[in-house]
Amino acid sequence: RKEVEQDPGPFNVPEGATVAFNCTYSNSASQSFFWYRQDCRKEPKLLMSVYSSGNEDGRFTAQLNRASQYISLLIRDSKLSDSATYLCVVNLAGNQFYFGTGTSLTVIP
Amino acid sequence: SAVISQKPSRDICQRGTSLTIQCQVDSQVTMMFWYRQQPGQSLTLIATANQGSEATYESGFVIDKFPISRPNLTFSTLTVSNMSPEDSSIYLCSVEEQDREGYTFGSGTRLTVV
Numbered sequence: 001r002k003e004v005e006q007d008p009g010p011f012n013v014p015e016g017a018t019v020a021f022n023c024t025y026s027n028s029a030s031q032s033f034f035w036y037r038q039d040c041r042k043e044p045k046l047l048m049s050v051y052s053s054g055n056e057d058g059r060f061t062a063q064l065n066r067a068s069q070y071i072s073l074l075i076r077d078s079k080l081s082d083s084a085t086y087l088c089v090v091n092l093a094g095n096q097f098y099f100g101t102g103t104s105l106t107v108i109p
Numbered sequence: 110s111a112v113i114s115q116k117p118s119r120d121i122c123q124r125g126t127s128l129t130i131q132c133q134v135d136s137q138v139t140m141m142f143w144y145r146q147q148p149g150q151s152l153t154l155i156a157t158a159n160q161g162s163e164a165t166y167e168s169g170f171v172i173d174k175f176p177i178s179r180p181n182l183t184f185s186t187l188t189v190s191n192m193s194p195e196d197s198s199i200y201l202c203s204v205e206e207q208d209r210e211g212y213t214f215g216s217g218t219r220l221t222v223v
Contacts, residue, residue, distance in 0.1 A: 034211045043214035099151040
């Protein structure tokens, strides 16, 4: 079983829509969680960390459910510039970071 | 955040040859890592580049195939040796910064082996 699993999509949504991605992780001892964004042919960039209490950054909301071992990313009022691949990242301990395969999002005018 | 310069950005290489990828950071960082991202796949950690000592390799990766240097806290190289088409991938260096969560990545090296 993979350490981190994501729905690869693609998600094609109209501008202004709300879209949510989920990511499940297999190891209950995982310590920290992140969402990265990767544009086509670019490196991944940290979008936001995910805390147990949930966190929000503008149109983006990330949540963690330890009991069910999943994290989510909600994007409200989607913009064309949100089109990218979103990677779920789980840190087990120390330098053990596991990346999901990414969820592809295309926002359509 | 740290600025990472990774070279070359892309290369096309003949099988059997070797390519050395450089990663230069504009500040001293304790932790540097090398990742591989194969087409349609997620990132896989190759090794942790340790300053002044041998790199720590993940399962499935060996020093003979992917020798790594880390002469100081701002620079590292990854060599892909005796390349085959299966080595065609994007190779990324990343660093962990003290005052930031998560990792910062270099812009990647897109390698095609023919």
